[in-house]
Amino acid sequence: MAVGLQAPGELHPVDGIRLAATHCGIKADPAVGDLGLIEVAAGASVAAVFTQSHFCAAPVILCRRHLRTHPAARYLLINSGNANAATGDAGLEAAAASCAAVAAAGGVAPEAVLPFSTGVIAEPLPLDPIRAAIPRLVDALADDAWLAAAEAIMTTDTLPKAISSRVEIGGRTVTITGIAKGSGMIKPNMATMLAFVATDAAIDAAALQALLQELVASSFNAITVDGDTSTNDSCVLIATGASGVDLGSGGEVLRGALRDLFERLAQAVIRDAEGATKFVEVVVEGADDEADARAVAFTIAESPLVKTALFASDPNWGRLIMAIGRAPVGRIDPARVDVHLGDLRLLHRGLPDPGYREALGQAEMQRSEIRIGVNLNLGAARARIWTSDLSYDYVRINAEYRS
Amino acid sequence: MAVGLQAPGELHPVDGIRLAATHCGIKADPAVGDLGLIEVAAGASVAAVFTQSHFCAAPVILCRRHLRTHPAARYLLINSGNANAATGDAGLEAAAASCAAVAAAGGVAPEAVLPFSTGVIAEPLPLDPIRAAIPRLVDALADDAWLAAAEAIMTTDTLPKAISSRVEIGGRTVTITGIAKGSGMIKPNMATMLAFVATDAAIDAAALQALLQELVASSFNAITVDGDTSTNDSCVLIATGASGVDLGSGGEVLRGALRDLFERLAQAVIRDAEGATKFVEVVVEGADDEADARAVAFTIAESPLVKTALFASDPNWGRLIMAIGRAPVGRIDPARVDVHLGDLRLLHRGLPDPGYREALGQAEMQRSEIRIGVNLNLGAARARIWTSDLSYDYVRINAEYRS
Numbered sequence: 032m033a034v035g036l037q038a039p040g041e042l043h044p045v046d047g048i049r050l051a052a053t054h055c056g057i058k059a060d061p062a063v064g065d066l067g068l069i070e071v072a073a074g075a076s077v078a079a080v081f082t083q084s085h086f087c088a089a090p091v092i093l094c095r096r097h098l099r100t101h102p103a104a105r106y107l108l109i110n111s112g113n114a115n116a117a118t119g120d121a122g123l124e125a126a127a128a129s130c131a132a133v134a135a136a137g138g139v140a141p142e143a144v145l146p147f148s149t150g151v152i153a154e155p156l157p158l159d160p161i162r163a164a165i166p167r168l169v170d171a172l173a174d175d176a177w178l179a180a181a182e183a184i185m186t187t188d189t190l191p192k193a194i195s196s197r198v199e200i201g202g203r204t205v206t207i208t209g210i211a212k213g214s215g216m217i218k219p220n221m222a223t224m225l226a227f228v229a230t231d232a233a234i235d236a237a238a239l240q241a242l243l244q245e246l247v248a249s250s251f252n253a254i255t256v257d258g259d260t261s262t263n264d265s266c267v268l269i270a271t272g273a274s275g276v277d278l279g280s281g282g283e284v285l286r287g288a289l290r291d292l293f294e295r296l297a298q299a300v301i302r303d304a305e306g307a308t309k310f311v312e313v314v315v316e317g318a319d320d321e322a323d324a325r326a327v328a329f330t331i332a333e334s335p336l337v338k339t340a341l342f343a344s345d346p347n348w349g350r351l352i353m354a355i356g357r358a359p360v361g362r363i364d365p366a367r368v369d370v371h372l373g374d375l376r377l378l379h380r381g382l383p384d385p386g387y388r389e390a391l392g393q394a395e396m397q398r399s400e401i402r403i404g405v406n407l408n409l410g411a412a413r414a415r416i417w418t419s420d421l422s423y424d425y426v427r428i429n430a431e432y433r434s
Numbered sequence: 435m436a437v438g439l440q441a442p443g444e445l446h447p448v449d450g451i452r453l454a455a456t457h458c459g460i461k462a463d464p465a466v467g468d469l470g471l472i473e474v475a476a477g478a479s480v481a482a483v484f485t486q487s488h489f490c491a492a493p494v495i496l497c498r499r500h501l502r503t504h505p506a507a508r509y510l511l512i513n514s515g516n517a518n519a520a521t522g523d524a525g526l527e528a529a530a531a532s533c534a535a536v537a538a539a540g541g542v543a544p545e546a547v548l549p550f551s552t553g554v555i556a557e558p559l560p561l562d563p564i565r566a567a568i569p570r571l572v573d574a575l576a577d578d579a580w581l582a583a584a585e586a587i588m589t590t591d592t593l594p595k596a597i598s599s600r601v602e603i604g605g606r607t608v609t610i611t612g613i614a615k616g617s618g619m620i621k622p623n624m625a626t627m628l629a630f631v632a633t634d635a636a637i638d639a640a641a642l643q644a645l646l647q648e649l650v651a652s653s654f655n656a657i658t659v660d661g662d663t664s665t666n667d668s669c670v671l672i673a674t675g676a677s678g679v680d681l682g683s684g685g686e687v688l689r690g691a692l693r694d695l696f697e698r699l700a701q702a703v704i705r706d707a708e709g710a711t712k713f714v715e716v717v718v719e720g721a722d723d724e725a726d727a728r729a730v731a732f733t734i735a736e737s738p739l740v741k742t743a744l745f746a747s748d749p750n751w752g753r754l755i756m757a758i759g760r761a762p763v764g765r766i767d768p769a770r771v772d773v774h775l776g777d778l779r780l781l782h783r784g785l786p787d788p789g790y791r792e793a794l795g796q797a798e799m800q801r802s803e804i805r806i807g808v809n810l811n812l813g814a815a816r817a818r819i820w821t822s823d824l825s826y827d828y829v830r831i832n833a834e835y836r837s
Contacts, residue, residue, distance in 0.1 A: 085766035086759030117755045117768075119785040152752020153786050262759055335738070335824075336832055343833035349555020352520045356489030356665055363488035365520075382522040383556050421738075423829050429739055430746035 034310040034399050034419070036302035039181065039193035043206045044174035045229040047072035047271025051171040052183035056160035057112035057150070064183030066161060068133065068168040069107040069227060075271040077104045078239040079145070080247055082264035088116035089126045089156075090146040091263060097130070101142040102236050106133045107227060107267060108165075109147040111184050111212070115156040116148075116262035125156040132162045136169040147225055147265050149186055149212065181210035184225055187428060188212050192299040198288045200281050205232050205274045207288055211251075211296045213264075224251060226266040226296060232285055233272035242278075242289070243268040250293035253416040254301050255332050301417045306424030309341050310400045314415045317367075317407040323360040324414035327405060330358040338421030341401065346392025348377050355405060363407060371404035372396065380408075437713040437802050437822070439705035442584065442596035446609045447577035448632040450475035450674025454574040455586035459563035460515035460553070467586030469564060471536065471571040472510040472630060478674040480507045481642040482548070483650055485667035491519035492529045492559075493549040494666060500533070504545040505639050509536045510630060510670060511549050511568075514587050514615070518551040518559040519665035528559040535565045539572040550628055550668050552589055552615065584613035587628055590831060591615050595702040601691045608635050608679045608688060610695050614654075616667075616703045627654060629669040629699060635688055636675035645681075645692070646671040653696035656819040657704050658735050704820045709828030712744050713803045717818045720770075720810040726763040727817035730808060733761040741824030744804065749795025751780050758808060766810060774807035775799065783811075 052067040054060075071077060079098060081091045098104065108129055115122045130144035137144075148156065181191035195208040209228030234242065243266070251266055278285060302310050313332050318324035331337055334354040340347045351370055355363065370378035372395040377387055395401065455470040457463075474480060482501060484494045501507065511532055518525045533547035540547075551559065584594035598611040612631030637645065646669070654669055681688060705713050716735050721727035734740055737757040743750045754773055758766065773781035775798040780790055798804065 084756070084759035085761070085763075086755050086768050086771075114752070117752065117781065117784065117786065119769075151750075152755055153781075154752075262756055335828070339829050339832035342829065345833065347554075349517070349520065349557075352489050352555055353487070353665055356487035358488070360488075365489045366522075368489075378520065378556075381520065383520065421829060423826055425738070426742050426745065426824060426826050426829060429742035430748065 033189050033303040034307050036190055036299055039178060039191060040195070042177040042193050042195045042208055043197060045206050045208050045271060046231045046273030047075055048229045048269065049172035049174050050176040050180040051168045051173065052176060052179040053164050053168055053171070055164035057110055057157055064179065065110060065112045066164055066168065067109045067180040067183035068172065069180065070137070070172050071105050071107070071269055072271055073105065075103065075269055076234055076236040076239045077102065077267065077269050078236065078243040079265060079267045080243060082262060084262045086117065086262050088114055088148060088262040089118055089122035090115055090148045091265060093123060093126045093130065094145045094147070094265065097142040097145055101140060103143070104145045105139045105143040106137055107145045107147065108133050109184050109225065110161060111186050112150040113154060113156050114148050114150045114152045114263050117153040118155060122156060125158045128158055129161050132165045136165050145267070147263070149184065149225055149263050152262060177208055177210060181212070184210070184212040186212065187305055188303055190303055192296060192303065194292050194295050194299070196288055196292050198284055200276045200284055203274055203276050205230060205276045205281065205285060205288070207292050209292055209296050211300055213300045224264045224266070224300060226251060228267070228292065228296070229269040229271065230289065231271045231274040232281055233275060233277040234270040238278060239268060239270050246289055246293040249290065250297035254297050255329060255416065255418050298417055301419050304419035305428045306422040306426070307419035308399070308422050309420040311341060311418050311420065312402045312415065313418065314402065314413065315405045315407065316413040317409055318412040318414070319361065319410040321412045321414055324412045325416070326360050327355055327358040327407070328414045328416045330354050331403060331405070332416055332418035335421055341396070341420035342422045344393070344396040346372070346389065346396045348372065348392065351403065352378065362409070364409065367408040369406040369408065373398070373402050436592050436706040437710050439593055439702055442581060442594055443598070445580040445596050445598040445611055446600060448609050448611050448674060449634045449676035450478055451632045451672065452575035452577050453579040453583040454571045454576065455579060455582035456567050456571055456574070458567035460513055460560055467582060468513055468515045469567055469571065470512045470583040470586035471575065472583065473540070473575050474508050474510070474672055475674055476508065478506065478672055479637055479639040479642045480505065480670065480672050481639065481646040482668060482670045483646060485665060487665045489520065489665050491517055491551060491665040492521055492525035493518055493551045494668065496526060496529045496533065497548045497550070497668065500545045500548055504543060506546070507548045508542045508546040509540055509548070511536050511547060512587050512628065513551050513564060514589050515553040516551060516557055516559050517553045517555045517666050520556040521558060525559060528561045531561055532564050535568045539568050548670070550666070552587065552628055552666050555665060580611055580613060587613070587615040589615065590708055591706055593706055595699060595706065597695050597698050597702070599691055599695055601687055603679045603684050603687055606677055606679050608633060608677045608684065608691070610691055612695055612699050614699045614703055627667045627669070627703060629654060631670070631695065631699070632672040632674065633692065634674045634677035635684055636678060636680040637673040641681060642671060642673050649692055649696045652693065653700035657700050658732060658819065658821050701820055704822050707822035708831045709825040710822035711802070711825050712823040714744060714821050714823065715805045715818065716821065717805065717816065718808045718810065719816040720812055721815040721817070722764065722813040724815045724817055727815045728819070729763050730758055730761040730810070731817045731819045733757050734806060734808070735819055735821035738824055744799070744823035745825045747796070747799040749775070749792060749799045751775065751795065754806065755781065765812070767812065770811040772809040772811065776801070776805050
């Protein structure tokens with residue numbers, strides 16, 4: 032069902048990063064990966080952001096704890112099939128034990144290992160198969176295993192999500208390669224969303240953390256499937272420094288390449304959203320401030336009535352007006368609002384455009400990639416986000432997920 | 435698909451109220467009503483609350499305007515099939531013209547007529563058939579036409595919603611009868627929800643408005659289907675005074691009878707929610723304040739992942755934890771949280787209850803009426819709301835609504 036999402040193209044190795052993946056036995060099907068390991072060379076910078084959930088999972092708690100004392104993480108261990116959430120002290124102990132096993136095999140401190148989990152909530156993490164698999168994972172580490180790692184972290188994803196790019200800066204090549212997973216429970220402040228991006232640019236830890244937060248704002252925090260946020264979301268950006276290009280010399284080219292890769296990776300999550308038949312961009316302009324622009328955009332993107340109309344390819348755009356009307360913002364002046372579907376103007380200054388014809392709206396709605404544009408004509412702030420529609424398959428997938 | 439909703443029982447006339455309904459031609463099917471009229475005797479008090487949408491419809495704008503100068507409304511004109519929303523000045527003129535037609539036929543000022551509309555947004559209100567029908571509506575006014583009025587205001591409702599009750603107070607009988615419509619786009623601060631309740635109690639206008647706001651808080655503002663709020667929601671409470679019983683003599687018995695009728699009418703909307711297969715009560719206790727309790731309850735009630743699990747009768751209660759975790763409240767301490775499904779404890783102080791068995795959870799989830807209980811164990815505030823599940827039929831109904 033993925034909308035305009037292809038299998039990953041060539042994934043360039045990132046100097047300083049090695050990966051491995053395997054089936055350890057968390058998932059039932061022995062043919063699919065459920066455990067991945069990423070090794071980070073000594074001297075690299077690591078930045079991370081995590082879910083804002085009150086109920087964050089054991090691995091998230093442990094990641095935060097480890098990063099406080101060992102900001103330069105050396106290993107990332109990722110399992111799918113079990114979220115290790117709502118598992119209390121036993122969950123923390125299981126996550127810590129899995130880190131200790133990696134630390135022993137890799138010859139680093141346990142706090143230099145970061146754990147990540149995604150899958151079913153409130154079931155104990157099966158520690159034994161994870162521990163048993165770690166020696167062979169460490170042995171298998173290679174710089175060309177990005178795709179295998181992308182596959183091992185999938186849950187309801189229908190395709191692995193991995194993107195790689197290279198830019199030339201001052202005669203040197205900078206590589207950026209990233210993987211992500213997630214297709215439901217996706218919403219700003221992350222989601223059941225894991226993303227790991229590495230570059231061989233040289234960026235110190237503090238600058239990398241600030242950069243990651245900026246990159247996430249316009250990518251992973253600008254997507255929503257169902258407004259649901261998971262207990263486990265994590266996004267990690269690693270800069271190994273091997274290319275010798277830093278933010279000073281890389282400047283806007285490097286930032287632009289990173290921003291582009293983050294946005295495409297976030298869009299890949301939406302293109303593979305559970306049951307999606309449409310890829311929808313919502314742009315809100317003319318707001319008093321960016322928070323208002325985002326609030327209007329997310330109200331549209333998360334409205335079940337808008338999403339079912341998108342699924343039906345029905346230009347029932349009264350529902351867009353309804354959603355704009357209920358957005359939790361200080362002021363909207365209906366008499367100033369313009370609404371577009373693609374290039375077609377639906378509403379002009381609060382009234383149906385005289386040139387609007389149902390057939391034109393129908394043609395726009397039948398596209399698989401749709402752009403909804405709203406101009407509040409109040410101020411200069413804007414926001415752009417991406418979402419999917421609400422289909423029978425969304426219900427089917429989520430009604431059947433565990434069975 | 436309605437869950438535990440019966441056709442209305444006996445509807446007692448309310449002294450001072452007459453009603454009529456007809457098919458005027460807004461809807462295609464000549465067998466179904468699409469226009470209703472309620473006549474209020476002179477001297478009655480009228481209170482009303484309306485949608486909080488920025489994009490409120492022409493009839494809502496006009497109702498507010500009329501009530502400012504003529505608080506004692508004498509006629510309520512209600513059409514279904516067209517919302518008269520996003521229709522600009524032409525929509526206001528059409529609503530005003532329909533009021534003027536009622537005023538002429540009824541011999542009152544146009545400002546003593548309140549208009550209400552529900553249906554498709556952004557299409558012109560067909561004024562001619564409405565005007566043509568008004569004389570025969572006025573001629574047909576009768577005190578026993580509550581059911582016909584309930585039927586005429588339906589849109590995607592599968593059953594009319596009407597409830598009537600009588601209480602004896604100090605040897606006198608007080609009657610309360612109300613009707614409501616709405617089954618999608620339902621959310622606090624009203625929804626595509628119209629409700630009209632009349633009593634022959636004697637309550638002055640100011641007290642009636644305060645009472646209505648109190649009643650709505652625990653009824654129509656405590657329900658949600660999809661989190662979507664309409665442009666047209668309105669709730670009117672009329673007190674004709676004919677029984678001679680006032681709030682002083684009626685006291686808690688009268689308030690209790692009104693509260694009970696409002697709650698049952700609001701529940702009827704949820705029982706008939708679009709595609710509903712479950713009627714779900716969410717109770718959140720132990721919150722720091724009522725706003726937090728409501729925020730947690732609504733986050734659970736509006737989570738698509740919780741709603742699809744309810745539809746599937748799947749005790750995948752990790753999703754309840756996810757929803758509690760993402761609730762927009764100041765603090766939640768996971769280690770204090772208890773969660774129940776009916777009487778079955780799922781989570782005790784943040785951990786799966788040792789006595790929990792999947793079969794027990796399955797049995798609770800298979801009921802058609804489900805109670806989700808959350809205790810945050812932080813403070814003394816609580817909230818109780820009602821919602822429905824998210825089914826294939828919700829998608830079907832909303833993907834096909836206009837076709």
